[in-house]
Amino acid sequence: MNKKYDTRYFGILNRQLQTYINLAFKTIDLDYWECILIVNLYDNEGINQEKLSSLLLIDKSIVTKTINSLVNKGLIIRKVCEDDKRAKNLYLSDKGMGYKEQIFYLLEKWIDYISDGIDKETQEFVLSKLRVMAEKARNADFNKLIEADDDNVK
Structure with missing residues (x-):
């Protein structure tokens, strides 16, 4: 095993996954970051933006931009947190829930392929x-x- 060169495989897998998602999800108007966030919302509905950013180890500005896009597309809804009125929790809209099966199918298709x-x-x-x-x-x-x-x- 040549560890100093093996790190490239992580990069290849990541870049090819991004390319696949951007192409496969065009029909439902989702890009890579939108897909990553929405998939994680299926398991963490009601999470706030800061916790989602922390969960995924993604810069807060990327999360903010992506959430705004998903809200504008009608896929997620922000609701004021009852415990902390300054915070907003994230929920999937009916439209967002409607894509769940298709999203998981396309992701499973990639995993099956590789x-x-x-x-x-x-x-x-x-x-x-x-x-x-x-x-x-x-x-x-x-x-x-x-x-x-x-x-x-x-």
Whole structure:
């Protein structure tokens, strides 16, 4: 295994997923970021914008812009939080809920395509390890990681 070159595969998977979503979801007028947010709202309906940004590790400005677009398209609704009148929670509209089956179908189609030829057991193993890696990445202490490298490089 050549770890210094293997990182490119993460980039390839991410860029190709973005391209696929942008093309496959054109018929329902969703781009990559809109798709990512709406998919996460299916499991986290009622979440506020700040928590959604934190959940996905996405810059708040991207989340704000994307939510505004989804609201303008009639796919999600902002409602004032009863506990904190300054906060607004996000909910799917009937139109947004109506796309759920199509969205998940298209995403599953991509996963099936990239995992074709890999047995189900291996697919589950890889996905479970990817989840572990993503969680480690989510909680990464970059300063500590960089300092540890600085000590070894000298």
